[in-house]
Amino acid sequence: MTPAVPLQLGLGVDAWSLILIVGTLVVYFGVAILMHVTDTDDFYVAGRTIPASVNGAAVAADWMSAASFISLAGIVSTLGYDGTIYLMGWTGGYVVLALLIAPYLRKYGEYTIPDFIGDRYYSNTARGVAALATLFVSLTYIAGQMRGVGIVLSRFLGVDIVLGILAALALVALIGVLGGMKAITWTQAIQYFVLIVAFVIVTCAISLNLTGNPFPQMALVTSDIAGRLTQLQAEIQMGEYIVPFREYSQLQVFAIALTLMIGTAGLPHVIMRFYTVPSASEARLSAGYALFFIAILYLMVPVLAIFAKFNLIRTLNGTAVSEARSIPWVQRWTETGLLRISDANGDGVIQMTQGLTASASEVFIDPDIIVLSTPEVAGLAPIVIGVVAAGGLAAALSTADGLLIAMSSAVSHDIYYKIFRPEATQRERLIVARVVILVAAVVAAYLGINPPGFVAEVVALAFGLAAASLFPPILLGIFDERMNKEGAVSGLLVGLTFTLVLVVLMRANVVLGLEEPFLETFLGLGALGVGIYGSILNFVVAFVVSRFTPAPPEEIQELVQEVRLPRGSRDVVTGEGVEADGGVDVETDGGTDAEVDTDTTDRPETEDR
Amino acid sequence: MSKVETGAETATDQATERTTDEAELREYWRRNVRLIGALFAVWFAVSFLAGILLAEPLFDVSFGQVPLSFWFAQQGSIIVFVVLIFVYAWRMNALDREFGVED
Secondary structure (H helix, E strand, C coil): CCCCCCHHHCHHHHHHHHHHHHHHHHHHHHHHHHCCCCCHHHHHHHHHCCCHHHHHHHHHHHHCCHHHHHHHHHHHHHHHHHHHHHHHHHHHHHHHHHHHHHHHHHHHCCCCHHHHHHHHCCCHHHHHHHHHHHHHHHHHHHHHHHHHHHHHHHHHHCCCHHHHHHHHHHHHHHHHHHHHHHHHHHHHHHHHHHHHHHHHHHHHHHHHHHHCCCCHHHHHHHCCHHHHHHHHHHHCCCCCCCCCCCCCCHHHHHHHHHHHHHHHCCCHHHHHHHHHCCCHHHHHHHHHHHHHHHHHHHCCHHHHHHHHHHHHHHHHCCCEHHHHHCCHHHHHHHHHCCEEECCCCCCCECCCCCCCCCCCCCEEECHHHHHHHHHHHCCCCHHHHHHHHHHHHHHHHHHHHHHHHHHHHHHHHHHHHHHHCCCCCHHHHHHHHHHHHHHHHHHHHHHHHCCCCCHHHHHHHHHHHHHHCCHHHHHHHHHCCCCCHHHHHHHHHHHHHHHHHHHHHHCHHHHCCCCCCCCCCECCECCCCCHHHHHHHHHHHHHHHHHCCCCCCHHHHHHHHHHCCCCCHHHCCCCCCCCCCCCCCCCCCHHHHHHCCCCCCCCCHHHHC | CCHHHHHHHHHHHHHHHHHHHHHHHHHHHHHHHHHHHHHHHHHHHHHHHHHHHCCCHHHHCEECCEEHHHHHHHHHHHHHHHHHHHHHHHHHHHHHHHCCCCC
16 A cells, blocks of 8 residues: 655645646546537547547547556666667557558448457457457556556555545546547547646756757757766666667567557557548548657657656765655655665665666666656656646546447447347447446456556557457458458457467466466567467468358458448448448448538438438 | 430440449559558668667667667657658548549
């Protein structure tokens, strides 16, 4: 249990944090009240009325979780050059998404990823497996978010961590229940603004301070800060910061980056956001906006990683232990257990030999607090620290919201409505969707309060699984007309099982509680990168099986042809009035072309055609 | 000209239209796939090639104050990724209009 941090340590800091955190929460809640929705189109896909730029901001907030905001710079500052696996891996996937998936899925219409897989492969088995994959990936992901919420609330507000998580999830669930995807989209867009402002303020201030250049994105190239850090690290035998392949082999860096990219393009909570824009061409544009908004932060991360590490080493290394322990931020973080200062050799002075997390060092710093502690280490004004707290919370909440709606749609739409109760009414479906959000929130709260000891492992697993399960059938469903049910389902099952088994074998020490993992690596790759083998296996099995089994029915091949054309994507109608949306209602042909320019701001009128 | 003839003519027109339509749509898809291929070549070159496969040789080339491969690995690739998506959106809109399949 994290102790409550009393106010006397620095009234300014906590008062600002409180005002900013509560203020932003009230805004999110207000949006949810305004966006009350009453039909499944609004609930699942925000009525397909979200402009490309707003969806881009929402995707960016959805994407940039507590992990990106809080942990990423810390991880990169630990990994050095090899941090590229996350920098590249978590951005390059958007190119894959924009060029190979987003516009076609938007043209297809409907609500979810299992919708596409189930319809394209004319099989409820495929639909069910895809829905389970969606649930599993989203659930592992949300456990990681809750840790971020816990850190921010306990450290900055001094509230009990259990109470903090319950309050945050109650708010997130309420937004989802009241306004579905519509409210979630608009709050995510606002949350993007909050988190990016927080990150920019901090990084720019430190950049100005350390390099004299207020644009951190450029400071990496124009200033000598990377060289200074490398020199500083050399002094304490920490290894050269910018030398490649210190932490991972070249093969591993390659495979992990590729797995994360392909995993990105298979993550249900991200892909389903592209259903909310009005047309296929807007889906392409929207992916561009999303990556642009993400890049604003990601281009600052490598620079902040260097700044933060430089400042920490400079402040603590060679400082008297008693003096260091009297620094306010050292005291606060020591209380959370995420920072430890010892005097192992008893000389009264800190030696950070070999780094921030090495056993030889007299300082241990959890990478998760590097960003959160940076403004204090750099001595920035209290309000900046409050802004960072609000930003970290926005990052965690926006992602949690996206995951809740992804899980809700997999259960209420794909499993309940499409598989078990196709005769369910709009009203019934909405009730189920809302109840499932609440249930998912309760599960997430449980995971947040009792985090599994292997959160980092399962989040990595989520990407590997998405790459090995959902990505191949979606891609083949669009680009390979001949791909059939037999091929897609067997590929999906083989890829999923293979990856799951290998990761469990490699992480048996944490997942199964054994002393040693069964397997260190498989063909040179560890648990983080092995998803790429699963993905390749999925493609190969799917291709071979499909060529020895019957071609898909005529109407499915027509569906594929239709999905490839943006024409008519504005006229896709789902939801009320067309209850029988059992699949191929994408059949809007060339005849509707005259209508394409009309704004489909409200319920489309195409129903009576 | 009788009504019957007009009807027959329209039917033939439609049939011809459909065949050319199919051939045109195949051409549209071929050009889309070619564009995707070209953009992915750039994608691979700036990320996996410049940042990982050539990490060591390009480490000795400096870009500003950092090694070129380090810059591609941590910043350069991301900038190019953003540009690639906007280029695709722009070129595809043009292609959609050329083939009359815009939304």
